[in-house]
Amino acid sequence: MKKYLVKRFLVGMIVLLLITFLSFLIINFSPGDPATLYVSSDATEAQLEQTRENLGLNKPLLIRYGHWLKNFIQGDLGISFATRQPVSNMLLERVGPTFLLMGTSLIVAYLIAIPLGVYSAVKQKSWVDYLITGTSFLGVSIPNFFLGLIFIYVFAVQLEWFPTGGMHDLGSEGGFLERVHHLILPVLVIATTISANMIRYVRSSMIEIFGENYLRTAKAKGLKPQNIIFRHGVRNALIPIITIVGTDIPKLIGGAIVTEQIFQWPGLGALTISSIQARDYNVLMAITLLSAIAVLFANMLTDVFYAAADPRIRLNEN
Amino acid sequence: MRKKILEVKNLEISFQTYAGEVHAVRGVNFDLYEGETLAIVGESGSGKSVSTQAVMGLLGKKNTHIKGGEILYQGQDLLKLNEDDMQKVRGKEIATIFQDPMTSLNPTMTVGRQIAESIIQHQVVSWGEALEQAEEMLGMVGVKNTKSRMNHYPHQFSGGMRQRVMIAIALACKPKILIADEPTTALDVTIQAQILELMNELKTKINTSIIFITHDLGVVANMADRVAVMYAGKLVEWGTVDELFYNPQHPYTWGLLASMPTLENLEHGLYTIPGSPPNLLHPPVGDAFAPRNAYALEIDFKKEPEVFPVSKTHFAATWLLHAEAPKVTPPAEIQRRREMFDKKLMRREQV
Numbered sequence: 001m002k003k004y005l006v007k008r009f010l011v012g013m014i015v016l017l018l019i020t021f022l023s024f025l026i027i028n029f030s031p032g033d034p035a036t037l038y039v040s041s042d043a044t045e046a047q048l049e050q051t052r053e054n055l056g057l058n059k060p061l062l063i064r065y066g067h068w069l070k071n072f073i074q075g076d077l078g079i080s081f082a083t084r085q086p087v088s089n090m091l092l093e094r095v096g097p098t099f100l101l102m103g104t105s106l107i108v109a110y111l112i113a114i115p116l117g118v119y120s121a122v123k124q125k126s127w128v129d130y131l132i133t134g135t136s137f138l139g140v141s142i143p144n145f146f147l148g149l150i151f152i153y154v155f156a157v158q159l160e161w162f163p164t165g166g167m168h169d170l171g172s173e174g175g176f177l178e179r180v181h182h183l184i185l186p187v188l189v190i191a192t193t194i195s196a197n198m199i200r201y202v203r204s205s206m207i208e209i210f211g212e213n214y215l216r217t218a219k220a221k222g223l224k225p226q227n228i229i230f231r232h233g234v235r236n237a238l239i240p241i242i243t244i245v246g247t248d249i250p251k252l253i254g255g256a257i258v259t260e261q262i263f264q265w266p267g268l269g270a271l272t273i274s275s276i277q278a279r280d281y282n283v284l285m286a287i288t289l290l291s292a293i294a295v296l297f298a299n300m301l302t303d304v305f306y307a308a309a310d311p312r313i314r315l316n317e318n
Numbered sequence: 319m320r321k322k323i324l325e326v327k328n329l330e331i332s333f334q335t336y337a338g339e340v341h342a343v344r345g346v347n348f349d350l351y352e353g354e355t356l357a358i359v360g361e362s363g364s365g366k367s368v369s370t371q372a373v374m375g376l377l378g379k380k381n382t383h384i385k386g387g388e389i390l391y392q393g394q395d396l397l398k399l400n401e402d403d404m405q406k407v408r409g410k411e412i413a414t415i416f417q418d419p420m421t422s423l424n425p426t427m428t429v430g431r432q433i434a435e436s437i438i439q440h441q442v443v444s445w446g447e448a449l450e451q452a453e454e455m456l457g458m459v460g461v462k463n464t465k466s467r468m469n470h471y472p473h474q475f476s477g478g479m480r481q482r483v484m485i486a487i488a489l490a491c492k493p494k495i496l497i498a499d500e501p502t503t504a505l506d507v508t509i510q511a512q513i514l515e516l517m518n519e520l521k522t523k524i525n526t527s528i529i530f531i532t533h534d535l536g537v538v539a540n541m542a543d544r545v546a547v548m549y550a551g552k553l554v555e556w557g558t559v560d561e562l563f564y565n566p567q568h569p570y571t572w573g574l575l576a577s578m579p580t581l582e583n584l585e586h587g588l589y590t591i592p593g594s595p596p597n598l599l600h601p602p603v604g605d606a607f608a609p610r611n612a613y614a615l616e617i618d619f620k621k622e623p624e625v626f627p628v629s630k631t632h633f634a635a636t637w638l639l640h641a642e643a644p645k646v647t648p649p650a651e652i653q654r655r656r657e658m659f660d661k662k663l664m665r666r667e668q669v
Contacts, residue, residue, distance in 0.1 A: 212421065213416060213418055213421040214422055214424040217416065217424070218424070220409060220413065220414045220488075221408065221409040221435065222408035222410055222439055223435065223439055224405060224439075231427070231435075232424050235426050236426055311425070312471070
């Protein structure tokens with residue numbers, strides 16, 4: 001297992017390097033000249049050239065990439081064009097809220113999806129099952145941003161149960177309860193989309209397990225139905241689900257960008273949008289890098305969980 | 319006379335399918351005595367597994383319909399028990415081994431836990447004691463190094479070893495009846511012999527009765543005290559092993575025996591029963607075997623045969639046994655067997 005993980009880690013490094021190069025190309029080839037954003041509109045060509053030099057944009061692309069890579073390896077992510085602050089400081093400020101939002105959403109999503117999926121499978125073809133699968137179909141169909149707007153309109157504007165956005169009340173440092181209060185709506189939006197999908201996977205995986213011979217064995221032992229379902233059913237049904245959790249992480253990152261924007265959540269998603277608008281190359285590079293690391297890490301974690309859950313695929317045993 | 323432990327009376331089971339109602343079991347009667355092995359033989363789809371799964375209450379509720387009959391276990395009708403009471407019977411009083419040991423064990427649970435689980439379900443013991451008993455059971459079914467094997471997962475066992483584990487699970491609570499549903503079909507022949515030997519050994523050790531379902535007549539001869547032959551959802555003939563093998567009466571039993579490879583019939587090739595079993599969506603009138611039966615009488619197509627006694631222990635449902643039926647000459651293989659049977663009887667009388 002250790003050997004396998006080291007290998008995965010090394011491969012991950014190479015993938016990461018390729019990702020930085022490709023994103024560097026894409027970001028720099030995208031239309032718009034950052035220099036024009038930082039001088040007055042009547043600036044002369046000489047002033048523009050001076051700005052480009054200040055921003056380090058006047059050198060050839062490959063040399064700039066090499067420069068960026070060298071700094072990155074030394075732990076320096078550069079300076080933001082827009083704020084003139086070190087990029088790493090900006091990221092650190094934003095990572096916390098995003099992790100809070102994503103982590104809570106994931107946990108809430110699975111807490112909703114697994115019991116409902118299992119219940120739906122147990123009560124297959126009953127009205128409860130139809131209700132659950134129907135609702136989940138609806139959840140899959142509604143885009144994140146639209147659901148977010150509906151939630152804001154209904155729960156924040158009309159019912160005034162929750163704030164429309166932000167992480168804490170204006171002018172307040174925010175206590176724990178206040179944080180939770182602000183968290184509920186965005187978490188619900190993200191969790192709805194993820195769990196809607198997950199419910200269907202859990203349900204079908206569970207139904208497949210019901211046909212397995214070892215469930216008949218469990219019944220023949222005289223076990224109680226709940227023991228059959230949980231001890232023998234759920235554990236085996238969740239193994240294929242682990243793969244899906246791995247693919248949820250990238251989806252979550254994408255979804256968070258939109259949801260954070262709608263709820264003015266001061267996380268990485270909001271930073272992404274603003275740095276795209278500002279052509280803030282260094283910040284964009286850092287965010288891309290961070291997402292790539294998150295995805296690679298999630299994949300690796302998936303493998304570890306997989307091995308933990310299924311004894312048949314534990315590698316290098318004994 | 320030994321005590322009857324299980325009586326199945328007039329059991330009728332059908333399945334609801336999209337095509338209609340399939341009459342899988344159409345009035346089955348059999349008894350099981352304490353300490354005996356009863357073999358139920360018949361081809362695929364004859365209703366052997368369905369009948370015994372009904373005994374365990376393992377048939378799905380949704381599209382299975384038990385239309386009638388009684389399953390009396392020590393005088394108590396199992397069909398009338400509610401689910402809670404049935405759970406106390408399953409695994410404790412009546413246990414079962416299934417055909418496919420490769421998929422019948424939970425792949426993510428250690429073997430030790432899978433055995434101990436059934437012990438803790440039915441006995442008032444601590445988890446530690448249950449594990450101890452489970453380890454003992456594992457040794458009893460012939461698994462070596464029980465201490466480390468307890469913590470192994472099913473994929474670390476071979477097919478034969480997994481079937482041993484299945485037997486350990488089934489016998490963990492010392493059940494009165496063991497239903498073995500083609501337990502050796504998925505195993506190769508040498509392993510098959512080992513498993514059968516183990517079952518015979520444990521049968522006397524634990525004093526359990528066995529219902530042995532198979533379509534392998536060679537296995538029947540080694541295992542069973544009595545045999546019941548099933549065809550199209552009905553028992554067509556039953557008796558002791560000797561009676562069935564050497565003095566068969568039903569033309570279907572003749573067919574089965576004639577198609578069994580023996581040293582004598584090697585030269586002229588194996589016999590096959592022509593045709594295929596009837597579609598139980600529309601069960602035939604008369605004898606279900608009649609269309610495939612070279613000895614069929616006219617009445618076979620019109621009226622279902624009654625059950626005629628051949629001896630105190632031997633019964634067959636064929637019109638050939640009726641007093642007015644014409645005398646027919648069974649196939650050569652069967653005549654040879656009858657001669658052996660007569661000799662045996664004579665020898666017994668001389669003793």
